[in-house]
Amino acid sequence: MAQVQTDTDKKLDKKMSAKNIKRVLTYLKPYRMKITILFLVILLSNIIMILGPYLTSIVIDQSIPNQDARQLTWIIVLYAVATLINGWASRYRLYNITLLGQDVLRDMRSDLFIHMQKLSFAFFDSQPHGKILIRVVNYINNLSNILSSGLINVLSDILSIIVTLAIMLAIDVRLTLYSLILMPVLFVATMIIKNKQRAAYDELSAKQANLNAYIHESIAGIKTTQSYTRESMNYDIFSDVSNQQREAYMKAVKAQDMLSPIVQNIATITISFIYFAGIRGLGVDVSTGILIAFVGYVNNFWNPIINVGNFYNSLVSGAVYLERVFEMMDVKPQIQDAPDAYEMPPVKGEVVFRDVTFGYTEEQNIFEHLSFHVKPGETIALVGPTGAGKSTITNLISRFYDIKDGAILVDGMDIRDVKVQSLRKEIGVMLQDTFIFSGTIMENIRYGNLEASPWDIVDAARVVRAHEFIQDLKNGYRTVVQERGSTLSAGQRQLISFARTLLADPKVLILDEATSSIDTQTEILLQEGLDRLLEGRTAFIVAHRLSTIRNSDRIFYIGDKKILESGSHEELMKKKGHYYNLYRTQSKLLKKV
Amino acid sequence: MNSIKWVWQYIRPYLFGWSWASIMVVAVALLNIVTPYVGGLIVDNVIYNGESDLLLPLLGLMLLGTFVRTILRYTYQIKFERIGQNALYQIREDLYTKLQELDFTFFNTTRVGDIMARMTGDTDAIRHAIAWLYFNVLDNIVLFVSALIVLSTIEWRLTLALLIVTPFIALFTILLSIKANGAFYEIRESFAKLNSMVEENIGGNKVVKAFANEAYEEQKFDVRNEGFKKANMDSVNISKTYLPVLETLAGFMAVISVGLGGFFVLNGMMSVGNLVAFNGLIWMLNTPMRNVGGYMNDMQRFITATYKIREMLNTKPLIPVNQKKSIQEMRGEVEFQNVSFAFADEPEHFVLSHISFRAEPGETIGILGETGSGKSTLVNMISRFFDPTEGRVLIDGEDARRWNVLDLRKQIAIVMQDVFLFSDTIKGNISYGKPSAEFEDIEQVARVADASQFIEKMPERYETYLGERGSGLSGGQRQRLSLARGLIKHPKILILDDTTSAVDMETEVKIQKGMKDVSRDTTTFIIANRISSVKNADQILIMSKGEIIERGQHEELLARKGSYYDIYQEQLGQSEVEEEEDEDGSSTD
Numbered sequence A: 001m002a003q004v005q006t007d008t009d010k011k012l013d014k015k016m017s018a019k020n021i022k023r024v025l026t027y028l029k030p031y032r033m034k035i036t037i038l039f040l041v042i043l044l045s046n047i048i049m050i051l052g053p054y055l056t057s058i059v060i061d062q063s064i065p066n067q068d069a070r071q072l073t074w075i076i077v078l079y080a081v082a083t084l085i086n087g088w089a090s091r092y093r094l095y096n097i098t099l100l101g102q103d104v105l106r107d108m109r110s111d112l113f114i115h116m117q118k119l120s121f122a123f124f125d126s127q128p129h130g131k132i133l134i135r136v137v138n139y140i141n142n143l144s145n146i147l148s149s150g151l152i153n154v155l156s157d158i159l160s161i162i163v164t165l166a167i168m169l170a171i172d173v174r175l176t177l178y179s180l181i182l183m184p185v186l187f188v189a190t191m192i193i194k195n196k197q198r199a200a201y202d203e204l205s206a207k208q209a210n211l212n213a214y215i216h217e218s219i220a221g222i223k224t225t226q227s228y229t230r231e232s233m234n235y236d237i238f239s240d241v242s243n244q245q246r247e248a249y250m251k252a253v254k255a256q257d258m259l260s261p262i263v264q265n266i267a268t269i270t271i272s273f274i275y276f277a278g279i280r281g282l283g284v285d286v287s288t289g290i291l292i293a294f295v296g297y298v299n300n301f302w303n304p305i306i307n308v309g310n311f312y313n314s315l316v317s318g319a320v321y322l323e324r325v326f327e328m329m330d331v332k333p334q335i336q337d338a339p340d341a342y343e344m345p346p347v348k349g350e351v352v353f354r355d356v357t358f359g360y361t362e363e364q365n366i367f368e369h370l371s372f373h374v375k376p377g378e379t380i381a382l383v384g385p386t387g388a389g390k391s392t393i394t395n396l397i398s399r400f401y402d403i404k405d406g407a408i409l410v411d412g413m414d415i416r417d418v419k420v421q422s423l424r425k426e427i428g429v430m431l432q433d434t435f436i437f438s439g440t441i442m443e444n445i446r447y448g449n450l451e452a453s454p455w456d457i458v459d460a461a462r463v464v465r466a467h468e469f470i471q472d473l474k475n476g477y478r479t480v481v482q483e484r485g486s487t488l489s490a491g492q493r494q495l496i497s498f499a500r501t502l503l504a505d506p507k508v509l510i511l512d513e514a515t516s517s518i519d520t521q522t523e524i525l526l527q528e529g530l531d532r533l534l535e536g537r538t539a540f541i542v543a544h545r546l547s548t549i550r551n552s553d554r555i556f557y558i559g560d561k562k563i564l565e566s567g568s569h570e571e572l573m574k575k576k577g578h579y580y581n582l583y584r585t586q587s588k589l590l591k592k593v
Numbered sequence B: 001m002n003s004i005k006w007v008w009q010y011i012r013p014y015l016f017g018w019s020w021a022s023i024m025v026v027a028v029a030l031l032n033i034v035t036p037y038v039g040g041l042i043v044d045n046v047i048y049n050g051e052s053d054l055l056l057p058l059l060g061l062m063l064l065g066t067f068v069r070t071i072l073r074y075t076y077q078i079k080f081e082r083i084g085q086n087a088l089y090q091i092r093e094d095l096y097t098k099l100q101e102l103d104f105t106f107f108n109t110t111r112v113g114d115i116m117a118r119m120t121g122d123t124d125a126i127r128h129a130i131a132w133l134y135f136n137v138l139d140n141i142v143l144f145v146s147a148l149i150v151l152s153t154i155e156w157r158l159t160l161a162l163l164i165v166t167p168f169i170a171l172f173t174i175l176l177s178i179k180a181n182g183a184f185y186e187i188r189e190s191f192a193k194l195n196s197m198v199e200e201n202i203g204g205n206k207v208v209k210a211f212a213n214e215a216y217e218e219q220k221f222d223v224r225n226e227g228f229k230k231a232n233m234d235s236v237n238i239s240k241t242y243l244p245v246l247e248t249l250a251g252f253m254a255v256i257s258v259g260l261g262g263f264f265v266l267n268g269m270m271s272v273g274n275l276v277a278f279n280g281l282i283w284m285l286n287t288p289m290r291n292v293g294g295y296m297n298d299m300q301r302f303i304t305a306t307y308k309i310r311e312m313l314n315t316k317p318l319i320p321v322n323q324k325k326s327i328q329e330m331r332g333e334v335e336f337q338n339v340s341f342a343f344a345d346e347p348e349h350f351v352l353s354h355i356s357f358r359a360e361p362g363e364t365i366g367i368l369g370e371t372g373s374g375k376s377t378l379v380n381m382i383s384r385f386f387d388p389t390e391g392r393v394l395i396d397g398e399d400a401r402r403w404n405v406l407d408l409r410k411q412i413a414i415v416m417q418d419v420f421l422f423s424d425t426i427k428g429n430i431s432y433g434k435p436s437a438e439f440e441d442i443e444q445v446a447r448v449a450d451a452s453q454f455i456e457k458m459p460e461r462y463e464t465y466l467g468e469r470g471s472g473l474s475g476g477q478r479q480r481l482s483l484a485r486g487l488i489k490h491p492k493i494l495i496l497d498d499t500t501s502a503v504d505m506e507t508e509v510k511i512q513k514g515m516k517d518v519s520r521d522t523t524t525f526i527i528a529n530r531i532s533s534v535k536n537a538d539q540i541l542i543m544s545k546g547e548i549i550e551r552g553q554h555e556e557l558l559a560r561k562g563s564y565y566d567i568y569q570e571q572l573g574q575s576e577v578e579e580e581e582d583e584d585g586s587s588t589d
């Protein structure tokens, strides 16, 4: 059952792990050629950047004193060419960095999505969908800058730090040490800020997820909200959630924006110190020219450090999102193919439950030691009070959940030994909750069998008596329905999802309350077609209406964590047990006024 | 411009802070110019001219300048972030309020992912504009203007020559903004599509698995994922034509400055010192020119976002929620007078035609009919989720359109056919329409709806949390919770739309018995497919294709031998025969 609510936050581990960095690198790996080229291009444009001041100094030091107009002209030409090359480089960089970033995001999102497809029902039941959505869509977007421009720029920044440091060391070791004297302070400050920032961003991401989930649920449940005039109360809750994200955001930027002023002040202090040391001695004896040059380099040294600091900053905040993404990628699918799972061959449709014990939670079992044997081609009606576990049985056959104990066999094969997908291809389930995708009616029915031709689709719709109303729609089968089929009546949605299941043409057919919202007359008509279809198939039918039930070969009356009674209608009527009572209630109710 | 005017209303409450922060931006921009200047002074005066007593004051000035500058910058950054967040908060509130006012028609035709995109992605673009773009633009303007002033005082002719480039920059910026607009629109559209696709996949995950269609979903996803990437790349393809041009043009300023300046010096029109100074400051002119393209992109993103948000804020609900209170104690009389109805998207197709009936307070009306015959639509009109196209719906003799919608709905409980439960506790779900409800009350309605039994069995009973849409419960359990949720309102009109379809018959009997006690003077509408659910009603309406084809009480309808009779026979089935056989053997209660 649901453990994660809209208003609860999950906390990340305290530490940012190196493992995640490695993992990011695997996403960059396919593009390492591109990254290298990009890196070189950026290097090139950085060199050109340095060329400008250099050319200027030549003009001032040589051309002008020498009155050399020719040299000046050449230098201008050279400078202009360099600027053009730089323009080209920036075009190349802009395009390719974006491409790289987009590629990486696409890969990551795709991986996450594919992984999500493997997760079992329990995962989706355990948290608000808005929270899953935000990871796949929004969180990943937040990473785009870090993974592209940020990363490459930081590489070139690190390179210039190293080069500058080498030059500085070559000029004067003492001064170099002086300029590094405050590094530990910077380091400590960064660490303190990092911890704060990380905690703040962690909170922010959680608040964003809460907000997202709340908005999502508000939209999805808007009809209920309006019917129950809950608007003002919801507004208050929303304000609160929204406010929480605002405050979390402020806390996060307050921490994040702290780094840059600190770095800048440290840089200025360092430079002042160098001036001071250079001019006032302090054991350093350098010439004026060297001092000026050195100060220039110290500047060159700090600028990339500021950049690296900023990158680190965004890395810390981005890491929070990244970890949430990885966290989801690490969720182990509860239903997994065994390592030696094989494709299930086409089956005849024998279904056996052998001593099955199952519960959605550890503590509570829905079934204990449930055993039954269904022969190929048999039609089984599952009846019993609500909440007895009828839908649960159908969930187990398709292996939507794994059982705790015992075995479920289809054609003698344990369903845990075969590939899940191949099993589900053999079994057609119509779930109790109908779900309609946005798209045309045609596409919705085709969902049961992607290869089906339009004729097959119309046939399936005919069987379930959906054809009539579909034809009456504005564009017939091509009518576009919105999410969850909101422009169809409930019964119509059920018919479409019924047709979809029939189209799958499975050997084992499971119909969970397939006709609960459908009127009796339509149901009768539908039943005729269905009876024909059921021939040669094993079918499990969950229904409350007895007319549906009595036609089945056998009836399982579910209750008390087991099958209380089973047998044909006649047998059970003779038994005068649960089923008999159920049946009697119905007719009695109908007759009594 | 409209966008700016629109967003301004969200900033105006913080005008004071906004102005102060803007002043700080200017101050910091100016200080940015001063610091390198002090560095220059140290080199010139202290190092070259040996005025070493100036060293400490100058260093002090530099440190102080940096200190003040960084603090001011931090202050205004946070200030703008704060204002941005406040504005964002307000915009979101407005959107949320709008969301709650909009009618079913809107939600039936708008994708959830689309609304989500507006409330997350678009609002963020606006935040970015307020909290970041604005001060950066301002900063650059200050830089540009002061550059013009300073450079002109050094050498106005050279400055003028540099300005030759600016018209080109302006031109390309404008071109970029025209082109970029469409691209950003595409980005956000494809974002919304991606969002919707994933949203739907998550919502329908059970169906996906049931048909083992994971690969198909991945294919669908790839299209959206690629589409989003492509939209981004399309935008870059535009940017890559213009941004580098802008950057190169800005770069040419430096070339002109060195080149032309060099010739000026050669011709004695300018001193070397001035050329050095001029070149030292050229970055001030350069930087804003370099940045302008990027800012323009952000601006376009902002405009697209405001456009989408304003579009939603301007949507007029078909059923206006007027705030004026017209509290009226409802008696619960409902009358339909010749009501016909067609949905807005298919105005010529009437879903209901000429519906007339009257329900006295406290009566029970049963509605039976074919799938899609308009039963749900009909009852939705009582709560005024739709207004009749023709005819009138009267509540207590008053046209429903004249009622205050909220007052009206407060006294009506509609238990919808599509059960929607929230990811909240069971208690929270039951008391959804009446958050102030006493716990005893909750327990009582749960008992009436025959839900207390299974709730009590849960480990945390009423405090048990449900998953999305009530996952974790069986279909019938969900229906009963939603019934309890309707009952707790103690409404004057209670509408049960197919509320017991997933409930077994025995349970239904229990529920019906319990309801008799609590809803004695409630007008009750029961839509059902089972005769047993409606047969005790004071009036039964049989619907077909949007019309009432039969009406009356159970006995009358049976006597008429129309379609009600057919349904009855069908549901009774052959059981009658067997029943007779059994009757003598077993004792009936």
Ligand SMILES: Nc1ncnc2c1ncn2[C@@H]1O[C@H](COP(=O)(O)OP(=O)(O)OP(=O)(O)O)[C@@H](O)[C@H]1O
Pocket (backbone or CB within 6 Å): A001, A125, A360, A361, A366, A384, A385, A386, A387, A388, A389, A390, A391, A392, A393, A432, B454, B471, B472, B473, B474, B475, B476, B477, B502, B503
């Ligand atoms: N995902 C789940 N997590 C935890 N418990 C669940 C979950 N789904 C169902 N249950 C519980 O398991 C029991 C059996 O549920 P199931 O859906 O199988 O009932 P059912 O017989 O199909 O009832 P109905 O006729 O109402 O559909 C119920 O008590 C229900 O609360």
Ligand SMILES: Nc1ncnc2c1ncn2[C@@H]1O[C@H](COP(=O)(O)OP(=O)(O)OP(=O)(O)O)[C@@H](O)[C@H]1O
Pocket (backbone or CB within 6 Å): A486, A487, A488, A489, A490, A491, A492, A517, A518, A519, B108, B343, B345, B351, B369, B370, B371, B372, B373, B374, B375, B376, B377, B378, B417
């Ligand atoms: N939002 C909508 N826009 C357009 N058509 C709609 C919309 N909602 C319902 N319809 C159509 O109106 C008709 C009546 O729908 P309604 O939901 O009232 O049927 P119903 O009698 O409740 O059926 P059911 O027994 O299946 O619930 C159906 O044909 C349906 O397709």
Ligand SMILES: [Mg+2]
Pocket (backbone or CB within 6 Å): A390, A391, A392, A432, A512, B474, B475, B476
């Ligand atoms: Mg069920």
Ligand SMILES: [Mg+2]
Pocket (backbone or CB within 6 Å): A489, A490, A491, B375, B376, B377, B417, B497
């Ligand atoms: Mg309906």
